[in-house]
Structures are given as C-alpha cells and as structure tokens.
Amino acid sequence: MREFPPQSLHGRWLRSSEEDTASELVYRPQGHRLPPSRGREGLELRPDGIAVRTFPGATDTAAHRFGRWRLLGDRLQLEFEGEGAATSTLELSDVSPDRIAVKR
Numbered sequence: 051m052r053e054f055p056p057q058s059l060h061g062r063w064l065r066s067s068e069e070d071t072a073s074e075l076v077y078r079p080q081g082h083r084l085p086p087s088r089g090r091e092g093l094e095l096r097p098d099g100i101a102v103r104t105f106p107g108a109t110d111t112a113a114h115r116f117g118r119w120r121l122l123g124d125r126l127q128l129e130f131e132g133e134g135a136a137t138s139t140l141e142l143s144d145v146s147p148d149r150i151a152v153k154r
Contacts, residue, residue, distance in 0.1 A: 065091040
C-alpha cells in the first residue's frame with residue numbers, strides 16, 4: 051500500500067475521461083487545459099475534510115453534493131450527505147500536483 055500526503059489532494063479536480071484507461075480514472079486540477087465538454091464530473095477536497103462532488107445536472111448546469119473525505123493510506127474515503135447518502139472508497143494509484151489516478 052502506498053501512502054499519499056493528504057495535502058497532495060487538496061483542491062478542485064476534474065475528471066479527464068479522455069485520459070481514462072481500462073484500469074484507471076484520471077482527474078486533473080481545475081485550470082488544467084482539457085478538451086471542451088458539456089460537463090465534467092469533479093471533486094473538491096478541502097483541507098478541513100469537506101468534499102464537494104460536482105456532476106453534470108439535468109439542465110447542463112453543474113450539480114453539487116456535499117460531504118466529507120479522509121485519506122487512509124492509498125484509499126480516499128468519501129461520505130456524501132442528503133438524499134441517497136452514500137459512502138465510497140477510491141483506491142489511488144497515482145497522485146501528483148497535476149494528476150490523480152484512481153483504480154477502476
């Protein structure tokens with residue numbers, strides 16, 4: 051198990067589906083040049099443990115879900131609140147200032 055420093059995940063990350071592979075999902079920091087898209091899934095991971103999931107809404111505007119996050123070694127645990135509350139765990143395969151890769 052690799053361990054990643056929590057501060058390496060702080061910020062807003064957008065899914066770069068163009069870079070996904072059969073084994074990984076790729077996220078890039080907000081501001082990274084990505085091809086045009088009608089909407090992208092994203093995550094904001096704040097230093098205080100707040101998580102914000104962004105996804106394309108029904109009217110092509112971004113929808114948001116709020117929750118909490120924590121890092122356990124190489125596993126990012128996300129707990130979202132509200133209707134359909136859910137907990138998910140993402141296994142990180144790579145974390146750098148310009149890329150997060152999550153195992154499928």
